[in-house]
Amino acid sequence: MSRPKYYWHPLVKKMILVCGKKKYSDIPAEQKFILAIEEAIEQTKKQKNGDYKVQSIKDILLNRTETILSMTFKIGYSEKTVQNWINDFIRLVGFKAGYAAEGIIKEYSA
Numbered sequence: 537m538s539r540p541k542y543y544w545h546p547l548v549k550k551m552i553l554v555c556g557k558k559k560y561s562d563i564p565a566e567q568k569f570i571l572a573i574e575e576a577i578e579q580t581k582k583q584k585n586g587d588y589k590v591q592s593i594k595d596i597l598l599n600r601t602e603t604i605l606s607m608t609f610k611i612g613y614s615e616k617t618v619q620n621w622i623n624d625f626i627r628l629v630g631f632k633a634g635y636a637a638e639g640i641i642k643e644y645s646a
Contacts, residue, residue, distance in 0.1 A: 542627075544635040549597075549626050551633075556598035572632035573598075576625060588613065589621045596622060 548569075555561065555569040580589050588611050595602040595610075596618075604622070608615045630636040 542630070542636065544630055545626060548630040548633065548635060552597050552626065552629055553600075568633055569629070572629045575632045576628040579628065580625060585613075589625070592618050592621055593625050597625070 551569045555566050556573060558570055561567050577590055580586055592607050596607055604615055604618050608618050
């Protein structure tokens with residue numbers, strides 16, 4: 537069963553790409569996303585396969601040094617699994633930044 541994309545999904549993804557490498561910003565909206573990204577990374581580390589998930593998120597979204605396909609070869613998981621990790625992370629950041637209700641966030645152990 538597919539999971540829906542929410543109206544805020546593209547905005548949150550864009551803000552992750554913009555704010556991902558920053559540690560501080562004078563702009564309150566960016567600071568909110570920087571904190572949300574840090575909290576989401578810490579929460580993701582605690583999940584099953586958290587090291588692989590965080591490595592994928594950092595290389596694909598934050599550092600932009602890998603593609604999803606190249607990351608699948610690097611860590612040995614399927615392309616769909618890595619894509620799900622990325623989408624779950626975007627939803628988690630959206631929740632932490634205040635865009636999503638708690639009901640849509642679910643721990644995925646895949």
